[in-house]
Amino acid sequence: MTVVTISRGSKSMGEAVAKGVAESLGYECLSREVLLEASEQYGIPVGEIAKAMEDAPTLLDRLGHRKHKYVARVRCALIKHIARDNIVYHGHAGHVLLGNLTHVLKIRILARMDLRVRAIVTQRHVSEAEAAGHIERLDRGRRRWTKSLYGVEPEDPSLYDLVLNVSRFGVDDAVKLICESAKMEQFAITADSKRALDDLLVACDVKVALVDEFPEVLVRCRGGSITAYCSMTERQSRKVRDELARLSASLDGIESVEVHVDMSPPPDAV
């Protein structure tokens, strides 16, 4: 049950590569479908979720943590999906939403700017300058989105297992290279990575339950033990503890709960 995430800029042929990989491996190809699932599961208009996943947070968003609330739900929907099926995900931020799972092969697809511009010119019948401006705006928006929510740049190659420049060898060859990498035993699901996935699923459920009232609380689950990390007053942290105790009764898979105040959270906390 390997998962392949494909990150790409607009018109970088990433979608074609993702579809090719999914077809070749017999996996489900997923992108905006996750937004629809999140919308159905949590009763939020899909347009609002899509906007939250695409636009960088405004000042009002940051004050109200609106994006964190939607992203937590999208992440939860995505994790639930990968727990069921083999997937190739080429939607937003797969590499950060699933970052710490070892059976996730994280790919970044790059293409030369002139090829991307040409694709927009052909599709939209606009001038090259307009097309280049459009691509730059989209790239900038995604960069700001990832930076503001996760503190990383999507272009940073260290976030991925493999970065491929498709301008040099085309979609078919990229598909072949990715499929061969996905079959490597290092990316196969193991007992440990299955456990990590189950833990992540529980952590995501808890996060969704907490995020409206306590958007800044980060949650980690290890073998059913939930640890919440927060920077808040003693009174507020008691509230978090009470809420977690309540959740442990209603959610499956929680054995114990703990709240750590003013302690830096581990990288796998959600």
Next chain:
Amino acid sequence: MTSILISSDDRDMEEYIAPLVAEALGLRFLGPSLLADVAREAGVPEKQLRAVLDGTVGRRIFKPRHGQLLCRIQVAVLSVLTEDGVVSAGLGAHLYVRDVSHVIKLRVLSDASERIRRAVEASGLSPKKAAKKLEQQRERRLLWTRELFGVDEHDASLYDVVFQLKQIQPERVIEVLRDLSGFRGFQPMTYSRRCLENLLLASQVRAELLAEFPEHFVRADGSRLVVHVRCSTRQRSQVVSRIKERVKQMAGVGLVEVHAVGSSKALYLCANDQGIPTAV
């Protein structure tokens, strides 16, 4: 035959993986040992060349002498690369070999925690201090590549493939390179060989001129050369004829065009417009 340029954020990794690739694919390995020959020719210690390549020559890194040494290294590397079937690492070739379709550019990123562990072992520093030291080295090198070549070597778009060696093993890197070297786009063509020869001629000319004219750039197209040089209006005709006189004696040089530019900024913009890294 395809050539491969390997670079990494970790020099140990770069120098470990490149000979393996060369051996597995039956290609010639071109590594830091080349610096000994260049050092002998230039009459400088090999250590100094290494420092120029790593950007560890001082706080204000760019000096004309460093530019000359770097240019000598480039000439030596490009001379070997024109023979095809070469795996090069540790010589900064990924920074100055551009737009040559039969050269595969590979970047390998090592596991950061593993690098810190090795640095702790080697230096006895605390993990926090070792991480800080590595970050400082990274920043210094970034400054160096930006200043000399106008590129950020951490930018993935400079490469054809970037591997993160956290879960992926070096053996897989070799397999991928084997596949890539069979792809049609990476086969040597008359045009791509000519691009490499143009780079070589341009760097040879630059090596010839640098001592006398520290601020210039050269573009070669076959035997035709275009040189842009910074000089004052008063010296213009003297400089132009001096450059023509020196360059015309060199092998492979036919027509020479020299353009005098009034300021360093104008020269830099001119080079940028033509997609030429400032040091080449």
